[in-house]
Amino acid sequence: MDGEILIARLEAAGYIRADSPEEAALMVINTCGFIEEAKKESLGALLEARAAYPDAKILLAGCLAQRYAADFSVSLPEADGIFGNGDLSLVDQAAAATLAGKRPVLTPVPVEELSVEREPVFSFPGSAYVKISEGCSNRCAFCAIPLIRGPLRNRPIPAILEEIRGLLGRGVFEINLVGQDLGASDLPALLDGISALPGDFWLRLLYTHPDHFPLGILPRIRSDHRLLPYFDLPFQSGSDPILHAMNRLGTAGDNVRLVEQIRCALAGGRPPAFRTTFLCGFPGETDGDAEATVGFLRAIRPHWSGCFTYSREEGTPAAKIRGQVPKKTAQNRVRRLGEVQGQITGDVLAGYIGCRETVLVEEVFSAADVGGADSSGGGSYAIGRAWFQAPEVDGAVILRYDEDDKASREAMVSGARVSARITGVSGVDLPAVYIGAAG
C-alpha cells in the first residue's frame, strides 16, 4: 500500500499515471529489503526496467532504498534517483529532481503522522489493505524491519475509521488491516469503532505477534460476523531455545495454548482459520529444533503457513550469532514443513466440502477466454476467495458458473460477492459451483 500512497501523492502533485511502461517518463520502483530474496527481487526489477526502458528515468523507492541509499548512490548507476520510505509525502520532490537529472538521494526521517490518502490500485477487486501502524518495536533477533522502518507509530483510530469508511463507500467489501504487529495498537478499541460502521463487509486482521495477542478482541469477533475469525500469527519456530534466541517471549507451549484459547473462545461459531509463518535455519537451529517445529505445526494445525529460510541481515543481533545453518539444510527444513502443511491444509479444506460459502470474486473467465467449453459442459469459471482465504498468500475458490444463464453470468463481476457450494479440494484451492447471489 505504500505504492498506492506514492501514486496518490504524485497524482496530487500533477503527475499523470501512464497507461503502459513504454509511455512513462518516470518509473518508480518500490522496493522491499526485508529478506535476501526480497532484496534480490527488488534489484532484479530495477535492472530489468533499466534494460527494457533505457530512456525512462527510474526512481528507486521503498525500504531497500532507505536502508542502502548511500551504497546505492555509488553502486547502482541504473537508478536515476533514490527515495527512502520515511516520509512518502516527499515523493514529488524526489520525482522532480529525478526527472531533472539531479540524481537525488532522499532518505527522510520517519514521520509520526502516516500519510494514507490513496486509491486501492494494487489490491484485488473489492479488497483493500489499511495500514494501522508503521514500524515495529519488537526487536526479533533476525529482523531488519525495526532498523528500516523505525519504531512503532500507531495511527489515530479516527483516521483509520475515516479511511475504512471511505473504502466501504467506494464499494470495497474486504478490509485487511496491516501493520508490522497489529497487537501493538489498541485493537479492541479499533474493532469497536469498526463494528459501529454500518453495512456488510469483511474485516481481516493480518500479522499479530503472538507474544502480546490482544485477547480482548475475541468477544468482539464472536459478536460481529463481519470481523473474520482469521488469525495470522507468525510463530516462527516450535523450539523453545530457538524462540528464546529469536527474542520471542513465549514458549512453543504458550503458543499452542494461545491457539487453543482462541479456538475455545470462538467455539460454537465459525471455527477460526489460522495462518502462520516459520523461519527455518535460524543460527543454532539443530535437527531436533526443526523436528520440534514440525511437531508444533502438527499441534496447531493451521489452515495455512508460509515457510522461509533465514537470511543473515546486517545490523540484526542474529547476524552475529555463531552456528549459521547451511542454506541447503534450511531449504530441506522448509520443504519438510511444506509437506506437513500440505497434508494439514488438505485435511482442513476437506471440511468445507458441501458447505455454502460467500465468495469474493477476483477474476472471471468465459469459455472463450479459456479456449472453449470443456468435457464437463462449460469452461467458464471465476477465481475468488472465501473468508478463510487471505489475498495473495492463501488458496482460492475456483468457481464454475453457467455462462448461458443470465443471472449467473451477470453475477460474475470482479469485486462482487456470490454464494457458492464447495465441491472438492484441489491442492490449496477449492473447486466450487455458483449457487446464487450472496445472502
Ligand code: SF4
Ligand atoms: S514483530 Fe515482525 S516486524 Fe517486528 S521485529 Fe518481529 S518479525 Fe520484525
